[in-house]
Amino acid sequence: MSGNQDWALRAPPSAKLERMEAFFRGHGFEPHRHDTYAIGRTLAGVHCFHYRNGRRHSLPGGTIVLHPDERHDGEAGTDEGFRYRILYLEPALLQQALGGKPLPFIPDGISRDPRLYAASQPLMQGMECPIDPLEEADAIYDLAQALAVVAGARRGRKALDYRAAERARDYIHSALDRTVTLEELELASGRDRWRWSRDFRALYGTSPYRYLTLRRLDHVRALLVTGQTLTEASLIAGFADQSHMTHHFTRAYGIPPARWVRLLHRH
Known part of the structure; x- marks a missing residue:
């Protein structure tokens, strides 16, 4: 290096x-x-x-x-x-x-x-x-x-339904390659959509949609390391196209995917 x-x-x-x-x-x-x-x-x-x-x-x-x-x-x-x-x-x-x-x-x-x-x-x-x-x-x-x-303890929180949020999270992982609806997650969690969505944010630090997007980006990075092109990785991971993926990648990691790959190759 x-x-x-x-x-x-x-x-x-x-x-x-x-x-x-x-x-x-x-x-x-x-x-x-x-x-x-x-x-x-x-x-x-x-x-x-x-x-x-x-x-x-x-x-x-x-x-x-x-x-x-x-x-x-x-x-x-x-x-x-x-x-x-x-x-x-x-x-x-x-x-x-x-x-x-x-x-x-x-x-x-x-x-x-x-x-x-x-x-x-x-x-x-x-x-x-x-x-x-x-x-x-x-x-x-x-x-x-x-x-x-x-x-330290954080006050002012209502009781959280960890199991319902986990059921929704598991469902998201089972559907990374397709569109997921709020109705599907409501059924999977077994809770009212607003309550499990609130608990999901408190327990996992982000919204269900961003959680889904970041898991797809995890897949993109794994594919890029193996030599897949940006276009190929985008489509395999469930993004509409390379431009859509690049937009989300840069927002999530602060650098475009092409620069991320170059940084890894310099070491």
């Missing part, structure tokens, strides 16, 4: 997590939002980003915790650039450990709490080797508990 070029390196595939290490010398990515937690660690330099109406500066020693569906960007704070590791954690994985509680929220997007740093450490290993599945499962559980403790 070149010391003067931006690059990105993905960890070996995991059934539960996506992990990545990257370097950006200047502007990293445009404002975007995704439906996962982004939990990261700056390894060198200063990582600057806008988050919840403020500008944050991440230095080595802290933990970045971006909540699902919160808009953010990223760029270097100095001419030397910044290097960081990040993992993307689906809220559904946290719910398996938290049992249907509202999602933990870190308002500033950066925590200096040593408990959160320690809990995320096993998942911040180098990208060159896969994490043992049992170690990964234990680490996700510990991270969920640490997030809940550091974030």
Whole structure:
């Protein structure tokens, strides 16, 4: 890899997590939002980003915790650039450990709490080797508990129907390649559409439609890594065309899919 070029390196595939290490010398990515937690660690330099109406500066020693569906960007704070590791954690994985509680929220997007740093450490290993599945499962559980403790209890929430939301989520996964209607999800969940939709947002951090779109984009990225063209990947994953997919990809990840592929190839 070149010391003067931006690059990105993905960890070996995991059934539960996506992990990545990257370097950006200047502007990293445009404002975007995704439906996962982004939990990261700056390894060198200063990582600057806008988050919840403020500008944050991440230095080595802290933990970045971006909540699902919160808009953010990223760029270097100095001419030397910044290097960081990040993992993307689906809220559904946290719910398996938290049992249907509202999602933990870190308002500033950066925590200096040593408990959160320690809990995320096993998942911040180098990208060159896969994490043992049992170690990964234990680490996700510990991270969920640490997030809940550091974030504290969130008040004012009505009781959530976790099982109904899970039934709707399972149905979405069974229908990624076709149009899904609100009526279908209402039947699958067994609950009134407004109640399960409210609970879905509270439990998984995003709307049902965006959840469906992001799962299709996951499929697109997997296909692009295997060498499929943008057009082929778009159609296979259920998008109307390449333009439609590119629009959603850029909104979700802050960079167009073609640049994303080039970053991976530079490492």
